[in-house]
Amino acid sequence: xxxxxxxxxxxxxxxxxxxxxxxxxxxxxxxxxxxxxxxxxxxxxxxxxxxxxxxxxxxxxxxxxxxxxxxxxxxxxxxxxxxxxxxxxxxxxxxxxxxxxxxxxxxxxxxxxxxxxxxxxxxxxxxxxxxxxxxxxxxxxxxxxxxxxxxxxxxxxxxxxxxxxxxxxxxxxxxxxxxxxxxxxxxxxxxxxxxxxxxxxxxxxxxxxxxxxxxxxxxxxxxxxxxxxxxxxxxxxxxxxxxxxxxx
Numbered sequence: 026x027x028x029x030x031x032x033x034x035x036x037x038x039x040x041x042x043x044x045x046x047x048x049x050x051x052x053x054x055x056x057x058x059x060x061x062x063x064x065x066x067x068x069x070x071x072x073x074x075x076x077x078x079x080x081x082x083x084x085x086x087x088x089x090x091x092x093x094x095x096x097x098x099x100x101x102x103x104x105x106x107x108x109x110x111x112x113x114x115x116x117x118x119x120x121x122x123x124x125x126x127x128x129x130x131x132x133x134x135x136x137x138x139x140x141x142x143x144x145x146x147x148x149x150x151x152x153x154x155x156x157x158x159x160x161x162x163x164x165x166x167x168x169x170x171x172x173x174x175x176x177x178x179x180x181x182x183x184x185x186x187x188x189x190x191x192x193x194x195x196x197x198x199x200x201x202x203x204x205x206x207x208x209x210x211x212x213x214x215x216x217x218x219x220x221x222x223x224x225x226x227x228x229x230x231x232x233x234x235x236x237x238x239x240x241x242x243x244x245x246x247x248x249x250x251x252x253x254x255x256x257x258x259x260x261x262x263x264x265x266x267x268x269x270x271x272x273x
Contacts, residue, residue: 066171110211
């Protein structure tokens with residue numbers, strides 16, 4: 026439990042530094058540590074909420090969030106995050122989906138780190154219909170597996186050149202927060218054993234601390250490019266580690 030808590034703490038630092046919650050890596054770590062899989066999503070989503078709430082509030086106060094960019098994605102994601110969260114799936118399917126999620130997220134995040142090199146960006150607006158469809162797909166898997174979805178949305182927005190870096194980062198944080206809230210609502214419709222869930226309360230305290238440290242790193246020490254690259258390596262490493270566990 027001590028080592029798992031430490032890894033949650035480190036994950037919160039890394040992810041909050043680039044505006045993410047860390048849900049995908051929390052899930053992978055819990056799988057490696059043999060936490061009961063039926064409480065994975067609830068723990069990961071609550072950790073997401075704890076980590077990104079501060080960032081989201083700061084972005085709203087500083088008016089860095091482009092609501093016209095993020096709103097169509099949220100229209101699609103909110104109902105599907107709830108629907109996905111309310112669905113129960115078998116452990117084997119859950120593990121396969123999580124492995125694919127981590128691997129894809131790591132590769133997308135790596136691509137995002139490369140796109141951050143570009144100083145000049147020509148913005149290309151996405152149609153609202155396409156945004157709603159993308160949001161719906163991300164929202165469904167966010168609720169089902171227990172991720173916030175920002176780790177997918179952010180690279181997609183960068184690849185499509187849909188906004189400036191500061192707007193994409195802030196939009197991803199708000200997207201994670203809202204998706205996680207509705208994902209938790211969906212998860213609570215299932216028969217989750219709360220006694221088992223409450224045993225892991227130290228994780229929430231340490232991701233709170235890690236999230237605050239990560240916010241400071243983002244502002245004062247490391248560039249988003251370096252942090253995105255570091256996080257992509259972490260996600261890919263955990264995915265590979267999990268892949269060996271599945272094969273074994």
